Amino acid sequence: MNLFKKLSSLFSPGKTDADAYWIAARCNRCGEVIRTRVSLSNDLSVEYDGDATSYFCRKVLMGEGHCFQRVEVELTFDANRRLLNREIHGGHFVDEQD
Template structure:
């Protein structure tokens, strides 16, 4: 049985919970940037770990790129997150 169907099928879990949101703060200028991951469409599976990589660029004049890497279990629980160029807040 599909695990996602099991989790979401008959329960009252709302659809927005399929999106993981996070905030990172630029190391250089301090700008806070919001990021979001579509847990249904943005993840790649690798040996039962679902992962995604996002590049975030702020709107200020600072062109620091922040590279975010997130890993989830098959049930879409976050197990690991890393960011270069900034920090999670």
């Protein structure tokens, strides 16, 4: 029962998950769309450049199929944890409406 509650809160949309930045990426090799969650409070490493503070996150995504292509995503956020820049290797980003 506790596990079910945890799972259902994981998958229920919205308010409790303002902490999250979601990535959707399509693998260049097999076309699988891989989604992953970046926690803005746990997954970011802080970087100082002079007076500027930014946050950086690198994720390696692997699909659930038999494809062994790794999709590497690098995200840069500003001091307010808003996305500044994103790069991807081995795949490309899928916009939400796709």
